[in-house]
Amino acid sequence: MAARTRPNVPGALGGWLWLAVTVLPVYYIVVTSLRTQADYYEANPLVPPSDPTLAAYGRVLDAGFLGYFANSVVVTAGAVAGTLAVSLMAAYVVVRGRTRFARRVFQTVLLGIAIPIQATIVPVYYLIVQLGLYDTLAALVLPSIAFAIPLTVLILVNFLRDVPEDLFASMRVDGAGEWRILWSLALPLTRPALITVGVYDALQVWNGFLFPLVLTQSESTRVLPMTLWAFEGAFGVDVPGLLAAVVLSVLPVAAVYAVARRQLVAGLTAGFGR
Amino acid sequence: MRGGPTPWMAAPALVLFGVFALVPLAGVVVLSFMSWDGLGAPGWAGADNWVNAAADPVTRNAVWLTVKLTVFGFLFQAPVSLLLGVYTASRTRHREVLAVLYFLPLLFSSAAVALTFKGLLDPNFGFGSALDLPLLARDWLGDPDLALGVVVFVVGWSFIPFHALLYQGGVRQIPASLYEAARIDGAGPLAQFLHITLPQLKYTIVTSSTLMLVGSLTYFDLVFVLTAGGPGGATRILPLDMYLTGFRSYDMGQASAVGVVLVAVGLALALGLNRLSGAHRMESRQEGA
Numbered sequence: 436m437a438a439r440t441r442p443n444v445p446g447a448l449g450g451w452l453w454l455a456v457t458v459l460p461v462y463y464i465v466v467t468s469l470r471t472q473a474d475y476y477e478a479n480p481l482v483p484p485s486d487p488t489l490a491a492y493g494r495v496l497d498a499g500f501l502g503y504f505a506n507s508v509v510v511t512a513g514a515v516a517g518t519l520a521v522s523l524m525a526a527y528v529v530v531r532g533r534t535r536f537a538r539r540v541f542q543t544v545l546l547g548i549a550i551p552i553q554a555t556i557v558p559v560y561y562l563i564v565q566l567g568l569y570d571t572l573a574a575l576v577l578p579s580i581a582f583a584i585p586l587t588v589l590i591l592v593n594f595l596r597d598v599p600e601d602l603f604a605s606m607r608v609d610g611a612g613e614w615r616i617l618w619s620l621a622l623p624l625t626r627p628a629l630i631t632v633g634v635y636d637a638l639q640v641w642n643g644f645l646f647p648l649v650l651t652q653s654e655s656t657r658v659l660p661m662t663l664w665a666f667e668g669a670f671g672v673d674v675p676g677l678l679a680a681v682v683l684s685v686l687p688v689a690a691v692y693a694v695a696r697r698q699l700v701a702g703l704t705a706g707f708g709r
Numbered sequence: 710m711r712g713g714p715t716p717w718m719a720a721p722a723l724v725l726f727g728v729f730a731l732v733p734l735a736g737v738v739v740l741s742f743m744s745w746d747g748l749g750a751p752g753w754a755g756a757d758n759w760v761n762a763a764a765d766p767v768t769r770n771a772v773w774l775t776v777k778l779t780v781f782g783f784l785f786q787a788p789v790s791l792l793l794g795v796y797t798a799s800r801t802r803h804r805e806v807l808a809v810l811y812f813l814p815l816l817f818s819s820a821a822v823a824l825t826f827k828g829l830l831d832p833n834f835g836f837g838s839a840l841d842l843p844l845l846a847r848d849w850l851g852d853p854d855l856a857l858g859v860v861v862f863v864v865g866w867s868f869i870p871f872h873a874l875l876y877q878g879g880v881r882q883i884p885a886s887l888y889e890a891a892r893i894d895g896a897g898p899l900a901q902f903l904h905i906t907l908p909q910l911k912y913t914i915v916t917s918s919t920l921m922l923v924g925s926l927t928y929f930d931l932v933f934v935l936t937a938g939g940p941g942g943a944t945r946i947l948p949l950d951m952y953l954t955g956f957r958s959y960d961m962g963q964a965s966a967v968g969v970v971l972v973a974v975g976l977a978l979a980l981g982l983n984r985l986s987g988a989h990r991m992e993s994r995q996e997g998a
Contacts, residue, residue: 443898446792449796450797457870461825463828464828524722540723543723551975553927554737555733557951557965558734558739560747562728584725642817642819644819644929660819664820667824681824685817688816692816696809704871
């Protein structure tokens with residue numbers, strides 16, 4: 436469409452300027468994580484180290500990083516699996532149920548999209564303590580699911596609505612029960628939406644900071660964002676080590692981005708687009 | 710035929726959402742009228758928390774800082790996101806490569822972003838020393854006059870890519886025929902931008918702006934790791950004030966009162982969005998059906 440237009444000079448300048456603003460910090464953490472501690476104090480911070488070393492990464496791994504990484508994997512996997520399972524069932528009721536109850540369910544859940552998590556953290560803390568879940572991984576999984584449900588249900592409902600009525604009807608004529616229809620029709624048909632919103636939910640939980648900060652405290656329940664924060668205190672002047680931990684924490688997400696960029700982008704804007 | 714799934718299928722989602730989202734929503738209102746140190750049993754406090762919060766100079770300053778962060782954050786993010794979205798919407802090769810790189814900040818957790826900029830902004834070992842410009846080698850995070858500006862910039866760095874994506878999607882939905890007609894009428898690029906792109910992006914602008922405004926109530930984690938509210942309270946925005954009041958000063962009641970304010974403002978802004986863009990949503994859904 437724009438093949439014949441003149442080159443857009445101010446646009447290009449602005450575009451490259453913002454690229455520099457975006458990439459410079461990323462470049463900085465990678466370069467710094469490859470330095471020795473002595474080099475950090477002596478060298479120009481934006482010039483790559485003359486003899487790059489992975490020693491900083493070694494120090495991070497020695498500090499128990501893999502255990503915290505595993506905690507993040509468990510919490511993220513648990514929260515995403517739980518969110519998708521309960522949200523798909525709820526979305527199915529909303530779309531196929533056609534009762535006033537189903538509409539109420541939907542309206543109630545939609546309310547949640549507008550609740551800022553931050554604002555309810557004191558009662559969430561109270562609740563978790565009362566349930567005896569304080570400082571467990573479940574304390575992170577359960578509220579994460581609750582706050583992911585609204586957007587997830589919304590996206591799945593929009594997607595399920597487009598599935599032709601006839602498909603459900605013909606399965607019912609064949610004598611399939613509702614669970615059977617959910618499992619062998621709704622689930623496979625909504626797969627693209629499940630992946631999209633699942634990727635979004637996963638990113639939110641993986642990078643989430645407030646729940647871990649308030650609801651956990653010991654090293655055995657530490658997840659990655661808390662690890663970075665704790666390292667800042669523990670590593671102190673070891674900036675290369677700290678930034679190596681930052682790189683390691685972003686690496687899995689970057690890998691997902693490299694493999695499934697489209698789904699990640701779609702997931703982030705799903706529900707807000709249009 | 711009275712088919713349809715049993716409503717019980719919605720029960721797990723409703724229970725989880727009810728217990729961990731709706732109950733806390735009601736709970737924050739209740740707790741704002743109680744005194745609780747976070748350990749013992751909460752007791753009734755009447756309107757004390759509200760009176761204290763309203764009189765607390767720290768909290769009042771936090772409200773003012775939040776307003777400033779919201780306004781300056783919006784003035785920085787909105788134009789840059791809009792322009793980047795428009796720029797990356799065209800499907801030329803190098804702009805698509807740029808779009809891939811623009812996305813990078815979205816992969817970082819707030820803690821990671823904060824630590825990155827702490828290093829980069831260090832007056833002695835950061836980028837100011839690299840370029841050897843005294844103007845840049847300042848104590849960005851230690852100077853009360855500069856810190857809030859730094860927060861505005863870092864928040865923009867993290868969230869502009871998301872809003873640029875929204876605008877990119879919005880621009881790509883504008884029918885090409887509108888531009889062709891304008892070109893035939895002799896409209897230049899600027900006229901096309903002002904008379905076609907901007908009006909057509911009306912709903913995207915509403916959505917993105919509301920998310921920015923509501924978002925500024927939630928920048929807790931980024932600011933917490935970057936400055937912890939300092940120096941000297943210069944960046945103690947409202948959500949941070951709530952956390953520090955509750956979990957550092959152990960005054961959960963007053964923290965809840967601040968929480969109620971955050972919920973109320975957030976809901977009001979979101980409902981405003983719904984009003985403004987509700988009609989549009991119905992339309993586009995019908996088109997898709």
